[in-house]
Amino acid sequence: MENKTVIGFIGAGNMAYALIKGLLSDGFEAKNINVSDANLELLEKRSSELGVTTYSDNVSLLTNSDIVVFAVKPQVLSVVCHELKNKASSDQLFVSIVAGIKSKDINRWLGGDFALVRTMPNTPALFQSGVTGLFANELVNDTQKESVNLLLSAVGECFWVNEENLLDAITAISGSGPAYFFLMMQSMKQAAMALGLDEETADALSIKTSLGASIMATNSGKDSRTLRAEVTSPNGTTQSAIETFQDQNFEGIVAAATRAAYDRARELSQELGNID
Ligand SMILES: NC(=O)c1ccc[n+]([C@@H]2O[C@H](COP(=O)([O-])OP(=O)(O)OC[C@H]3O[C@@H](n4cnc5c(N)ncnc54)[C@H](OP(=O)(O)O)[C@@H]3O)[C@@H](O)[C@H]2O)c1
Incomplete structure (x- = not known):
């Protein structure tokens, strides 16, 4: 410019x-x-x-x-x-x-x-x-x-x-997305405290793990599916956790949540644009 x-x-x-x-x-x-x-x-x-x-x-x-x-x-x-x-x-x-x-x-x-x-x-x-x-x-x-x-x-x-119209999809992914990650951090913090860690440590572990995973996904040159597979040793702790997520339909929950955000973005766009 x-x-x-x-x-x-x-x-x-x-x-x-x-x-x-x-x-x-x-x-x-x-x-x-x-x-x-x-x-x-x-x-x-x-x-x-x-x-x-x-x-x-x-x-x-x-x-x-x-x-x-x-x-x-x-x-x-x-x-x-x-x-x-x-x-x-x-x-x-x-x-x-x-x-x-x-x-x-x-x-x-x-x-x-x-x-x-x-x-x-x-x-x-x-x-x-x-x-x-x-x-x-x-x-x-x-x-x-x-x-x-x-x-x-x-x-x-x-x-x-x-x-x-694709801006509504972007709204559902990156526009609302930070809140999805905050929810994950909050849930991990609560889970950490339930396992006996103090609040400060639980908070730091959930936030820094999220930051570290983002940096790895950004800089490793590998897609998230590959990265996940690489940190999931057979019969290890991560595999137990991932299987539990998937038993509870984690991917389906994410798809439904982003679809709900997309539908709401379209509705709001309609309502706000109707003003004369
Ligand atoms: N914050 C974000 O991260 C984010 C992310 C994505 C998109 N956005 C979009 O960015 C827009 C701005 O968000 P924001 O967080 O910067 O909002 P904000 O902090 O509330 O700033 C808006 C400013 O506009 C002023 N204003 C109100 N009426 C006005 C008028 N007639 N003429 C001139 N100025 C007027 C407000 O004054 P008063 O406070 O006195 O009313 C306020 O200072 C929003 O439409 C939001 O959808 C924000």
Whole structure:
């Protein structure tokens, strides 16, 4: 992305903060970052900590930015878009990190056909360890795609899909996924305490084992099925545990849970998009 491209964030909350911090650490200049928010105290805080330019109204931010990032809660997005209605220029690029709201609904609220990238980051983005699913509508050109890729790469890895509906699948896997792993950590911690370990040790063992397994899966060059087979000696302790998981239909539970998240993402998308 050219360093003179001006990026404006509508909403100065947690995600905007993470993205801006990431951009700054990648060498993007604070003078080319704008932020607007309904909360003036928060704007003041962002300005003094990050050196970005702040606006108390979203229309001024729009007028002074090349790329506008929607970083507000889903319930607020239609209100924000209505404020901007018929005020954007045709060469502006919009990026939404707002969960669930489809590109056609955003463009309907903005009152035109604008180049728009919808993204689905996840919460580890707050620690620059996220994964983000992205979808570009047909008006987004390659240079714009590259700019958005750089923007979201500031908080983790990017995965593009060429059908917008696939963002619902991404929501069910990586969007909600951190909570699935937290549930596993919580269950392992409880199990460790039931086996006599103290709480602090139980907590550390479950978290660090999860981290170590992730690092191994990322760096070993082997798929998770192979890694699991390699750590499962015949008649050993791991085999006893894995067989118990499978007797209780572990894979079936994971498939049902992710399907439920996928169905709910589709329902929410429908409900939120129905607003005029
Ligand atoms: N947090 C995550 O890890 C994560 C992951 C994936 C996707 N997302 C998506 O990212 C979006 C932002 O999440 P977040 O966690 O950053 O939310 P957040 O911390 O609540 O930030 C949103 C900010 O927008 C402000 N706001 C409200 N109305 C506004 C308006 N009309 N104009 C300008 N600003 C306004 C809010 O102010 P008030 O607080 O005063 O209302 C708040 O400061 C959400 O749509 C969420 O779905 C977040």
